[in-house]
Amino acid sequence: MSAQDQAAGLRKWADLQRQQRQTQSVESDPTADVFAAEPLTPTTDLLTVPPVAASKQTAAPPPVPQKPLIVIGLPSSGDQQVAKVKGRLAQWSVLGRRWAGDPDDWDIHIVKADAANLGQLKERFPRWALWINSDADAFAQMYRSLRQVQENGGPRQLLALHEPNLPRRGLLDNLREAASYYLDIELLLLAR
Numbered sequence: 165m166s167a168q169d170q171a172a173g174l175r176k177w178a179d180l181q182r183q184q185r186q187t188q189s190v191e192s193d194p195t196a197d198v199f200a201a202e203p204l205t206p207t208t209d210l211l212t213v214p215p216v217a218a219s220k221q222t223a224a225p226p227p228v229p230q231k232p233l234i235v236i237g238l239p240s241s242g243d244q245q246v247a248k249v250k251g252r253l254a255q256w257s258v259l260g261r262r263w264a265g266d267p268d269d270w271d272i273h274i275v276k277a278d279a280a281n282l283g284q285l286k287e288r289f290p291r292w293a294l295w296i297n298s299d300a301d302a303f304a305q306m307y308r309s310l311r312q313v314q315e316n317g318g319p320r321q322l323l324a325l326h327e328p329n330l331p332r333r334g335l336l337d338n339l340r341e342a343a344s345y346y347l348d349i350e351l352l353l354l355a356r
C-alpha cells in the first residue's frame with residue numbers, strides 16, 4: 165500500500181471519528197447547535213439576556229464523557245498499563261493530534277485478544293487499538309494477537325499504539341501489511 169493510500173485511510177478514520185463526535189453531541193443536547201450558531205457578545209447581548217440565562221453561560225461546562233478505548237496486545241491489565249496508553253495519547257496530543265485530546269478524557273480498557281466476548285465488545289465499543297511492543301519477538305506476538313482478534317470476532321480496524329521512536333519501516337509496516345493481507349484487518353499507523 166502506498167503512503168497516499170495510508171494517508172487516505174487515516175483521513176477516512178479521522179473523519180468518521182469527527183462525525184461520531186458531532187452526532188453524539190447533537191444527540192445529547194439537541195439545542196447545542198441553536199446556541200452555538202449565535203454566540204453572545206460581551207458588550208451588547210448580555211444586556212438583553214435575562215440574568216439567570218447569563219449566569220448559566222458563565223457556569224463551568226459539564227464534564228466531558230470519557231471515550232472508551234479498548235486496547236489489546238498488553239501483557240496484563242492494571243493501572244501501569246493504562247498509564248502507558250495514556251502516556252502515548254498524551255504524546256500524540258502534544259504533537260498536535262486533536263483527536264487524542266486530553267488523555268484523561270479516555271476510558272482505557274485492556275482486553276486480551278483471546279477473550280471469548282470479543283465480538284460482543286466490538287458491538288459496544290467503536291474504538292480499538294493494538295499496543296505494539298518493540299522487542300525481538302514483537303512481530304510474532306502482535307501477529308498472534310491480531311489472528312486471535314480475527315478468530316474471536318473482534319474489530320477489523322485498530323489504531324497502532326507504539327513507542328514514539330519506533331520507525332515505521334520494518335516492524336510497523338510489516339505488521340500492517342500482514343494484518344491486511346492475511347487477516348483482513350486494517351492497522352492504522354500514524355506518522356509523527
